[in-house]
Amino acid sequence: MKIRLTxxxxxxxxxxxxxxxxxxxxxxxxxxxxxxxxxxLLAQEKVRVKVxxxxxxxxxxxSVQLGIDRTQCGKHGAVxxxxxxxxxxxxxxxxxxxxYFGPFxxxxxxxxxxxxxxxxxxxxxxxxxxxxxxxxxxxxxxxxEREGTYTIDVVQRLFFERxxxxxxxxxxxxxxxxxxxxxxxxxxxxxxKKGENNSAASAPDGDFSAMAVxxxxxxxxxxxxxxxxxxxxxxxxxKKLPLPQLLPGEPDAGVQLSAESNTLIVKLDGxxxxxxxxxxxxxxxxxxxxxxxxxxxxxxxxxxQKLATLExxxxxxxxxxxxxxxxxxxxxxxxxxxxxxxxxQGWELENVEGAAAQKVVKDEANEAMETDxxxxxxxxxxxxxxxxxxxxxxxxxxxxxxxxx
Numbered sequence: 489m490k491i492r493l494t495x496x497x498x499x500x501x502x503x504x505x506x507x508x509x510x511x512x513x514x515x516x517x518x519x520x521x522x523x524x525x526x527x528x529l530l531a532q533e534k535v536r537v538k539v540x541x542x543x544x545x546x547x548x549x550x551s552v553q554l555g556i557d558r559t560q561c562g563k564h565g566a567v568x569x570x571x572x573x574x575x576x577x578x579x580x581x582x583x584x585x586x587x588y589f590g591p592f593x594x595x596x597x598x599x600x601x602x603x604x605x606x607x608x609x610x611x612x613x614x615x616x617x618x619x620x621x622x623x624x625x626x627x628x629x630x631x632x633e634r635e636g637t638y639t640i641d642v643v644q645r646l647f648f649e650r651x652x653x654x655x656x657x658x659x660x661x662x663x664x665x666x667x668x669x670x671x672x673x674x675x676x677x678x679x680x681k682k683g684e685n686n687s688a689a690s691a692p693d694g695d696f697s698a699m700a701v702x703x704x705x706x707x708x709x710x711x712x713x714x715x716x717x718x719x720x721x722x723x724x725x726x727k728k729l730p731l732p733q734l735l736p737g738e739p740d741a742g743v744q745l746s747a748e749s750n751t752l753i754v755k756l757d758g759x760x761x762x763x764x765x766x767x768x769x770x771x772x773x774x775x776x777x778x779x780x781x782x783x784x785x786x787x788x789x790x791x792x793q794k795l796a797t798l799e800x801x802x803x804x805x806x807x808x809x810x811x812x813x814x815x816x817x818x819x820x821x822x823x824x825x826x827x828x829x830x831x832x833q834g835w836e837l838e839n840v841e842g843a844a845a846q847k848v849v850k851d852e853a854n855e856a857m858e859t860d861x862x863x864x865x866x867x868x869x870x871x872x873x874x875x876x877x878x879x880x881x882x883x884x885x886x887x888x889x890x891x892x893x
Contacts, residue, residue: 520569520642520660523555527727529572535657537591537644552591554642556660557734562668564633564708564838568734568867569594569640569660571626573718589715590626592657593643599636599664623724627867628715629734633838638662670735672770672829673704673782674837675807696804697762705815706783708838709770710734711831711868735829736870739893743830745871747886752807754828754871759801769805770835770868773816774825774875780816784838811885813878820880823890828871 518536523529535552551574556567571590632638642658711734719732742757760768773780818824872893879887 517641517656518554518658520554520556520640520658522559523557523570524730525727526725526729526731529553529555529570529731530724530727535642537657554658555731556640556662557731559661560663560665561632562666563635563664564668564671565664566629566631566710566734567640567660567662568732569628569630569642570731571628571642573624573626574622589628589642590624590718591644593654594628594630594715595641595643595656596630597639597641599634599638623721624718625721625732626715626718627713627732629710629713629836629867631710631836631838632662632664635664635666638664670772670779671708671782672710672772672835673707674709674770674835675701675766676704676707695762695800695802696806697765697802698806698808699765700808700810701766702810703773703812703815704771704782705812708782708784709835710838711770711829712834712836713867714833732867734867736866736868738870739827739872740830740869743828743869743871745826745828745874746892747826747874747876747889750809750811750883750885752809752826752828752874754805754807754830756803756805756830759803760805760832762800762802765805765807767834768831769807770829770831772827772829774823775816775818776823777825809885811882813882813885818878820878822878823875824878824885825873825875825891827873830869830871832866832868 518533521528521532523532530553532553532555535554537552551572553572555570555572557570558567561567569589571592573590630640638661640660640662641656643654644657744755746753746755754769813819816824873891874889875891876885876889877887878885
């Protein structure tokens with residue numbers, strides 16, 4: 489059975505309602521524990537979700553289990569929240585936001601500040617319809633940029649008490665200290681150098697996308713994931729299998745990177761849009777074996793590009809690099825390492841003082857939701873690492889490749 493999902497008509501849970509006389513405010517928030525595997529998440533105590541009884545609908549109470557991938561991380565890092573929901577469902581009109589975490593909102597108390605930073609965006613009325621017997625996994629990426637202790641609250645909006653209709657159902661405390669293990673940057677640089685136009689070209693052995701880009705001078709970003717978009721599960725995976733990760737630990741054989749002259753070639757085991765492929769990839773660089781450390785940079789908010797024409801899908805991307813050695817501190821004869829991170833739902837640049845976060849999210853949920861195996865859609869996929877010797881000529885940067893692994 490296929491389920492169609494759009495940004496305006498989305499899937500959510502009518503099963504959040506049950507006929508219980510208990511006051512929702514009397515239910516104490518649960519503690520969100522660390523989970524790494526499906527078995528860990530399934531072992532968590534079910535979160536109690538109640539709604540006042542002044543509704544004409546009658547519902548069963550769903551099974552809702554929450555988890556977090558870690559409670560400690562380095563600066564410029566992030567945590568992933570998991571929400572597994574099972575239960576009977578029925579149609580209902582309710583309020584929801586694109587930035588929701590499944591049927592919940594997220595609120596964050598940041599270090600040194602007392603106010604709560606809500607991640608919820610504009611609220612709208614939408615119809616909700618779910619099929620019975622399905623299992624849904626929601627995930628929410630929460631960026632944590634500064635050192636300190638964060639409190640993350642999972643909040644339920646009580647739809648029938650709009651003035652005082654919110655309560656915290658669960659909470660987590662995350663400590664942020666030290667450097668992040670790894671930093672990723674989008675393709676960026678002087679706009680006059682960056683290719684504004686992208687064209688899909690034909691190759692003898694298939695189609696590819698070619699785009700002019702600049703190696704990053706600054707900017708720290710993370711993969712994006714739309715928290716309202718569920719992974720639909722027909723059958724629970726084996727308990728020993730890991731939950732989806734923000735950053736995979738090992739290179740993915742389905743994302744192969746190579747270098748020729750000034751071109752970085754990415755061959756995928758699937759197909760992606762041929763247009764604006766920079767919206768799907770982050771980069772990581774090394775100079776003589778030492779990681780390049782990008783600084784934060786204020787940017788103007790940017791939206792994902794939209795095309796009126798029918799999208800073309802390709803299995804290969806060729807990034808034509810307008811190489812800027814000064815931004816990396818590279819000189820002739822230095823070894824330069826590069827690795828790409830493929831982000832199916834785009835990426836988000838971290839927020840900095842005086843600037844809004846730049847978020848480039850690809851809206852491909854419709855197509856993905858119509859497949860029978862959405863669990864195959866990861867948060868991100870890591871390519872192999874390529875190391876080359878810099879020739880001293882920015883127009884032909886690769887003197888020779890010394891490593892591809």
